[in-house]
Amino acid sequence: MSTTTPVKDPAALASWATEQKAQQDSGAPILIRVSMGTCGIAAKTGSVLEVLQSEVQSQQKEGQIEIVQTGCMGLCHSEPTIEVYDRQTRQSIFYGNVKPEHAPAIVREESSQAYGVDILTQNWYRPEEEKADVATAQARIVLRNTGRINPESIGDYVGTAGYTALAKAITSMQPDEVIQTVIDAGLRGRGGGGFPTGVKWQFAANQPAGEKFVICNADEGDPGAFMDRAVLEGDPHAVLEAMAISGYAIGAAKGVIYIRAEYPLAIERLQCAIGQALEYGLLGDNILGSGFDFDIEIKYGAGAFVCGEETALIHSIEGLRGEPIYKPPFPAVEGLWKRPTIVNNVETLANICAIVRQGPEWFRSIGTEKCPGTKVFALAGKVKRVGLVEVPMGTTLRDIVFGVGQGIANDRAFKAVQTGGPSGGCLKSDDLDTPIDYESLRALGSMMGSGGMIVMDEDDCMVNVAKFFLEFTLDESCGRCTPCRVGNKRLHEMLVKVCEGKADMRTLEKLRQLSDVIKETSLCGLGQTSPNPVLSTLRQFRREYLDHVLNHMCTAGVCSALISYEINDRCVGCTLCARNCPVSCIDGSPKELHTIDKELCIKCGVCQQVCKFHAVDKH
């Protein structure tokens, strides 16, 4: 559509979509997608893009090659990443770790291998709706457009059936039918709670008519989790459309996106998308001539983890201190400005359009019976391929870590995988074959959380890991309730003692005892789950705790109070270690055996790193 007149009705939308689709299919034979999410930009994809664009010009290939900037493709391990898509064969090749100097060859369509570019697995992922012929572990519903369309073009979105779900809902379905569809699909909150989304909507819909609100929770705070950011940066219209659908379902005319201010690109793309949607009448008054009005406003979070909790989030929007309060009343009954409000996370909302379009049966065909659909994980830590992965619920941890993630990097041994963000638990290799969903993870003492997944190897000390996560929750606790405010502080102090080898067996017992009480007395989800890393490591890796306490030993060699460095007789007296030691605690004349003064040593490990003769041992 060349003009910017509002789309009058569903028929106009359909013809626009056809027009867009035709345009997309009839474009230049080669389409190069450049991953320009925050992560890609940080990896200097921008300079690759620049060279690509100038090469297309200088090689006069404007007719043959089209370049499009997309959101994140999820291939963090190989940014900058580009996808070269052949419109004729409908085949893609993904190039990873692309450098600007590779660009000319790519534009010349030469075999890039010659230039040292990584070629990634073909068919790395396919949108679930397109039914890929090649089976991959991944199935993309949430991330279906992310990394594929230009997030700043509403036309691109419309070309992928964008806004047809909204059109279907508001012109051919009753609000309760929409809710029933979501209930039937069995979609559960992806923010971590796993509460049935449709049921939540039903609560709000059942409240007497009047002002109601839809809030999109984009205050993604788990360290290492960035799926919401990827969706907002790569496919912002999908979230807007879903919010409008939920607004129609519960009778709300106003939506608020609560997004952390540290996501400037996501904010920019959301603003752009909202502007476009308003311009085309896909938000605002009388959407598609249906009489339904819906507006969306963006509110910024100031970087408090606890504001991801819905009551705290609502307080923050209202200008109050971001603190959770006791539920009931639930926000669906009394939420923003004391009006019925539903709070849905970005990933949850990103499922809605597909469900409305394809129907609940289709959604139920993916995932498990209790948890239909997919889950996006931010796979990080010691795996070879870190990145964003979307797999059907019920996929095993092994498939994710060793399949999609391709196993542990640097030939180290797998030790644990931590799921659920800072309040999750650590799972051992015995648990790898468990099909994962909300319940199975909880049964293992961990949780789904927002989908953080951190893989650890033999060099990770599990006591230190527990201490690390607790430091985070301690810092992010709002301090309202006693167990979270003081209890977590005490847990942390005890863990410090363990890591310093100053704890006794009684400390371990007290750790468990206090963790149990914190779990069952804390006011909100943050406190109720904060001891999980402690409890799960205490249970699964008790041996490591005992080593710290009884043998004053950290087998992973992480806890600095318990390790020491010593120079063995392989030392040739090259003096390199002595010259690099930041505290000058290494003594020795050239060509003679050197020694480390253990009193002065700060255990930074530099000597071991610089030694070329493996003459520095860590004990």
Add this chain to the structure above:
Amino acid sequence: MVKLSINNRDVEVPEGTSILDAASELGIKVPTLCHFKLDDFDIESKAGSCRVCVVEVEGRPNLAPSCCTPATDGMKVKTNSVRAINARRTMLDLLLSNHPKDCLTCQRNLDCDLQRLAGEMGLHRILFEGEQMEHEVDRANESIVRDPNKCIMCRRCEAACNVMQTVGILSAVDRGFDAVVMPTNKHSLAETKCTFCGQCVQACPTGALTAVNRSYDVWRELNHPAKFKVVQTAPAVRVALGEAFGQEPGSVSTGKMVAALRKLGFDRVFDTDFAADLTIMEETTELIGRLTSGENLPILTSCCPGWVKFFEHQFPDLINIPSTAKSPQQMFGAIAKTYYAEKADIAPDNMLVASVMPCLAKKYEAAREEFAPNGVRDVDIVISTRELANMIKEAGIQFNDLEESEFDNPLGESTGAGVIFGATGGVLEAALRTAADWLSDEPIEDVNFTAVRGLSGIREATVTVAGKDIRVAIASGLSNARDLLDKIRKGEARYEAIEIMACPGGCINGGGQPSIKGDTSILEKRRQALYVIDEDKQIRKSHENPSIQKLYKEFLGKPGSERAHKLLHTHYTERENA
């Protein structure tokens, strides 16, 4: 109605009742710290933050905070299961682990909810010792000491300051272990729009908010050989002081109080009620003046220093409406150091004027610079009812066995109109009694203006005085005052006279009174006691007080005279909103 069982006993309660209240129906008291409820004022703060009241609910994975969990049909609750007791003890353990252990020297010693709970739960050692927070103690004002190190984040003070009083200066700051309640931006109270009403002190379960204690200064002055020591006692003190000595709420202990003050060493024991009568003379003159001219109405009372500071900060546009009459405490000081000093031949700077007040803002008021002509303060030291009680105990005086004594004259003579100043509505009623007499041809018979009495937050009435309708309103509690003033500001309501007291219920519920521990029925008893004193008085109209009449005749001339203005009136200052 919902039916549930608590500790295997069935109980039926209205829907929405908390488990805590349902348990109390059965006589089961679940310990609480953060829960704060003032029935008669419709104030309930259930921060759900201390987690001391957790109970076990069958089928629920975690424990339920009984103060904010509604009872539901078929619920099975155990308040004393091992799980609940263990959790409760752990909560107290954690709170104590981060709390100074200076109970013996703490101002709240023997009056601290945290200390009491630790005793009741038999917590004999702290299992989870660790780092304690370190904050500066705020002593930069005359009224309130704020020691954040003793804050347990119960948020009760926030409810008092922000909801009940709408002063809005206390809130939680920082997060995690560092979280603590403080004025916004960590200002000291002196830098804020705090009214020093002291309701936060009354709400605080620990020693985090306490009154500035001046009893030692009083002791020092009492032992000064050359000084002439005068004390005045506010109306509300006499109906609450007895509670500190185990007397029933509502007991009147005027005579014993006077006797005790003599025993402490005061040369003269006078009555603020006398000055209350004096206030009526001036304020009623002003009221009639305004009624006659029809200008600058309504008139607002100005006896309450918390209220005065409140409007100076929050309603600067209405700063010309309040009466310019000083408060009784300050009128007393001014008269004591001029009229009385002259009469008794004592140099004003050699006279100590101490006050016993139910109030903490009175400490601040006495220190306002306009109340120290030529650098000599009208009122030198203000102590609260609680401080007086402690001094009496400290002196070893057996209060309950004291022989009753009477106030000294002339500044001890007062009427029934003066004593009811201690309850909300009293000032207005006293003014109406005098106004009615002055506007009519002959004195009125019935002095009971019952329409203006009561404890409810805002009351309004139209009173016919000498055939003229006067529309009056009374507000107590600053949120009610705010509502009333907002209406006036918007022109939604018109009155001729308004009485406002900062504390809900008036001075009987002042920040310096013995704590009511959430039992507002005590206030009703104190209130009734004041009206009993009034009824028992021969003279119940301020202008009929012979000593007052003599004061005007000998010294002031007429109400509103130039001298009266110089000594008995004041001005207000617009204050910034920090």
